[in-house]
Amino acid sequence: MKRHSLLSLSVLIVCFMLVGGHIVLAEGTAKVTNQCWPCQPTIYINAEKQELKGNIPPSGSTLVPFRAFFSSLKLNAQFDNQTKTVTAKNDDTTITLTAGKRVATLYGKEVSLLQSPALSEDDDLMYVNLRFIAETFGAVVRFDKSTLSIYIDFPKTNQCPPRYANGTR
Numbered sequence: 001m002k003r004h005s006l007l008s009l010s011v012l013i014v015c016f017m018l019v020g021g022h023i024v025l026a027e028g029t030a031k032v033t034n035q036c037w038p039c040q041p042t043i044y045i046n047a048e049k050q051e052l053k054g055n056i057p058p059s060g061s062t063l064v065p066f067r068a069f070f071s072s073l074k075l076n077a078q079f080d081n082q083t084k085t086v087t088a089k090n091d092d093t094t095i096t097l098t099a100g101k102r103v104a105t106l107y108g109k110e111v112s113l114l115q116s117p118a119l120s121e122d123d124d125l126m127y128v129n130l131r132f133i134a135e136t137f138g139a140v141v142r143f144d145k146s147t148l149s150i151y152i153d154f155p156k157t158n159q160c161p162p163r164y165a166n167g168t169r
Contacts, residue, residue: 041148061115063127
């Protein structure tokens with residue numbers, strides 16, 4: 001009987017996997033979730049669709065390749081391969097992020113991050129948090145869950161001071 005139950009559970013798990021559901025094993029029970037991983041959102045900057053390949057991991061923070069993202073934002077970015085650190089700047093703002101560290105440096109002060117930058121073994125790229133970067137440089141970020149679309153909007157004039165993620169300045 002125990003063998004029959006194990007076989008039935010195995011068949012059930014395989015069926016769920018073929019249908020596209022995700023299986024989560026917790027405390028000996030199987031549970032199907034509808035979370036997408038990796039979710040790949042469509043990204044717009046000032047209403048213009050970008051060719052950025054972002055991912056939304058289970059943490060919920062959208063990660064994008066730093067070089068392509070900073071280029072889309074028209075920001076100067078430098079990568080130090082020794083320390084795995086990226087520094088991006090414009091006329092007013094300088095930010096430094098290091099792979100694997102949940103702290104960024106903004107105006108010489110440390111700021112806590114919800115998601116640390118990460119190096120991908122698949123494509124040798126460093127991925128950074130889209131919302132934190134965009135808001136640090138003054139953008140308003142909106143996420144449309146129904147269409148998996150992210151809208152990054154920068155003010156048309158420089159009259160508004162930048163809004164910084166995590167409420168720091």
